[in-house]
Amino acid sequence: MRIEEIRHWGARIADWAARYLSTVRDRPVRTPQAPGVTLDALPASPPRKGEDLAAIFADFERVIVPGLTHWQHPRHFAYFPCNSSPPSVLAEYLTASLGVQCMLWQTSPAATELEMRVMDWLRQMIGLPDGFHGVIHDTASSATLSALLTAREKALAWRGNAKGLSGQPAVRVYCSEQAHSSVDKACWISGIGQDNLVKLPSVGKLYGVDTAALERAIVADKEAGHLPAAIVVSVGGTSVGACDDVRAICEIARRHDLHVHVDAAWAGSAMICPEFRDLWNGVELADSVVFNPHKWLLTNFDCTAFFVRDPEALVKTLGIRPEYLKTPGSTVGRDGIINYSEWSLQLGRRFRALKLWFVIRAYGIEQLQALIRDHVRWAQDLAARIAAAPDFELVTPPILSLLSFRYRPAGAGDLDALNARLIQAINDDGRIYLTQTRFRDEFVIRFVIGQTYTAEADVAFAWEVIQQIARGLPR
Numbered sequence: 001m002r003i004e005e006i007r008h009w010g011a012r013i014a015d016w017a018a019r020y021l022s023t024v025r026d027r028p029v030r031t032p033q034a035p036g037v038t039l040d041a042l043p044a045s046p047p048r049k050g051e052d053l054a055a056i057f058a059d060f061e062r063v064i065v066p067g068l069t070h071w072q073h074p075r076h077f078a079y080f081p082c083n084s085s086p087p088s089v090l091a092e093y094l095t096a097s098l099g100v101q102c103m104l105w106q107t108s109p110a111a112t113e114l115e116m117r118v119m120d121w122l123r124q125m126i127g128l129p130d131g132f133h134g135v136i137h138d139t140a141s142s143a144t145l146s147a148l149l150t151a152r153e154k155a156l157a158w159r160g161n162a163k164g165l166s167g168q169p170a171v172r173v174y175c176s177e178q179a180h181s182s183v184d185k186a187c188w189i190s191g192i193g194q195d196n197l198v199k200l201p202s203v204g205k206l207y208g209v210d211t212a213a214l215e216r217a218i219v220a221d222k223e224a225g226h227l228p229a230a231i232v233v234s235v236g237g238t239s240v241g242a243c244d245d246v247r248a249i250c251e252i253a254r255r256h257d258l259h260v261h262v263d264a265a266w267a268g269s270a271m272i273c274p275e276f277r278d279l280w281n282g283v284e285l286a287d288s289v290v291f292n293p294h295k296w297l298l299t300n301f302d303c304t305a306f307f308v309r310d311p312e313a314l315v316k317t318l319g320i321r322p323e324y325l326k327t328p329g330s331t332v333g334r335d336g337i338i339n340y341s342e343w344s345l346q347l348g349r350r351f352r353a354l355k356l357w358f359v360i361r362a363y364g365i366e367q368l369q370a371l372i373r374d375h376v377r378w379a380q381d382l383a384a385r386i387a388a389a390p391d392f393e394l395v396t397p398p399i400l401s402l403l404s405f406r407y408r409p410a411g412a413g414d415l416d417a418l419n420a421r422l423i424q425a426i427n428d429d430g431r432i433y434l435t436q437t438r439f440r441d442e443f444v445i446r447f448v449i450g451q452t453y454t455a456e457a458d459v460a461f462a463w464e465v466i467q468q469i470a471r472g473l474p475r
């Protein structure tokens with residue numbers, strides 16, 4: 001394909017994208033397509049000769065799009081959102097066109113320096129003090145793994161990378177039972193092990209970790225000869241939005257010399273609004289913080305913001321400098337040079353700072369705040385309607401824009417089974433999309449507001465759909 005064809009096809013694809021995004025609400029949010037349909041529509045072997053882009057594009061529309069779940073649908077209220085927005089899409093096109101590698105400062109100086117600048121903008125936007133330094137990771141999972149690797153190395157006096165973990169005392173990590181599964185996975189991958197992840201009960205109005213139980217567990221582990229290394233704090237847990245008491249946990253960590261990593265993957269975006277910062281009061285005492293602008297800050301997946309107070313410790317853990325990666329005349333931190341691959345798990349890095357820069361500039365702090373505030377307010381309105389309905393139960397009131405509920409008509413028998421049937425029926429219907437969780441051992445339905453194009457009317461419509469389908473269920 002000739003470079004010139006980008007002009008023609010770029011325009012066609014831009015046109016398709018604008019049409020798709022402005023009409024996506026007419027599609028079912030979750031595809032009704034059965035498993036295997038897309039696979040069967042694709043040839044089993046690759047083409048020998050190159051094909052026309054016209055044919056490829058036609059198949060994209062015919063075979064791929066009908067089999068998608070539409071994450072940019074304004075009535076996608078499932079999981080957590082995965083935002084896109086026009087400035088982000090346009091910046092992604094530029095990133096792909098440039099195709100630069102952002103592993104070292106010298107492999108893309110402007111990309112590195114833009115990343116330094118926009119991460120510092122983001123730090124200011126969420127109210128972190130200026131001792132924190134940011135890097136963009138692909139996902140919160142990678143950032144949490146990086147944080148736990150750093151904590152492991154600090155606890156082992158930097159012996160883990162060199163010697164491995166055998167023969168070392170057991171490195172222990174603590175979190176709430178509400179913590180995300182990426183914490184478990186980070187313990188698997190880092191060699192810490194599932195059995196050394198201590199999960200503590202969650203209590204109180206925000207379902208935060210029981211801090212007295214946390215400190216008892218640390219003390220008991222020390223007495224047993226284990227090596228307490230880190231506490232992972234949840235701010236806005238995935239299930240029902242659980243928030244730990246960050247300040248109390250940081251004080252415990254300080255007494256026992258532990259690393260505190262704050263996982264605010266979803267809720268972190270809301271911290272651009274000062275009135276929500278109570279939810280992570282004390283965060284300035286943490287060692288590292290992660291949140292995902294690719295969830296709720298209008299920036300395409302992938303874009304994770306990882307902030308650390310001590311970049312030297314991170315670089316000491318992840319930085320590796322074979323001869324072919326050395327930049328003559330530079331070392332970390334000298335002359336302001338940062339090689340961000342030394343702050344990340346992977347070597348090669350996409351130019352992700354560009355889309356963040358486009359988004360922050362195109363909306364400004366005020367429009368981004370207005371979007372989050374709308375979502376939170378609409379969630380509160382919806383919660384009031386659910387609480388007022390005689391045959392529904394609001395199970396967890398909104399934490400930011402996440403709430404959970406269940407259908408509880410008088411005389412119903414097995415509520416778990418009834419609600420499982422309800423969510424299946426809602427998602428088969430396709431007008432809205434929701435997911436479930438378990439809370440206090442009950443099956444509950446989650447409702448999250450956060451999609452870029454959601455309007456207040458979409459939330460009201462969703463509530464109509466839920467009631468209509470619930471009341472029509474065969475009993």
Ligand SMILES: *Cc1c(COP(=O)(O)O)cnc(C)c1O
Nearest residue numbers: 139140141180182237238265266
């Ligand atoms: C979404 C989420 C994650 C995982 O995010 P990825 O970027 O997909 O790895 C981790 N923690 C919490 C609380 C989340 O909501």
